[in-house]
Amino acid sequence: MTKNLVRDASGALAFLTDCTLATVRKLAMSKSASKAELVRQVIIAQAGIDSMIQFGVDCSNGRATEVVALGGSVETWAEQFKP
Template sequence: MLTQTNYCMTRDTLRSEIDALAYLTECTLATVSDLASKSKPPKGELRRQISIAQTGINWVKLHAKRGGSCGNSRVQEIIDKDISVEDWADAHRKT
């Protein structure tokens, strides 16, 4: 179960295994956002990072308490909007 948080989760504030997973997924989503914003991201790397982040989101959702907050803005946004990481990344792609 995710810890109910009202703070920005950092490596020093993790309280459980699921918090750690949400934090690592948040870090991966930061990489996805950065790669997606590049005009030519490294071949295959964006897809790989999206896949890793989606796996993290799936596991966080599996163990998250409904209505809970994970303290990570990107992870929470994807969960709240019930979208895929691919859809989220599309919004960050450079046109």
């Protein structure tokens, strides 16, 4: 998802969640990333995913699609990127 697609609060939530998931992926792939920072970002991204589901925000765009397909767990999603 890109910022130019944000048209309302739902779009903003989807955009911010997608950006946070990108950070989670980057940290998970890095051997030198701080474990605490990865955990913090996973928690933030999970709050975004949970809110998207709770408020019926479209999860069919971006990385949220992948997370929802894995049962909605950001931690499970991030595991696949660990070296």
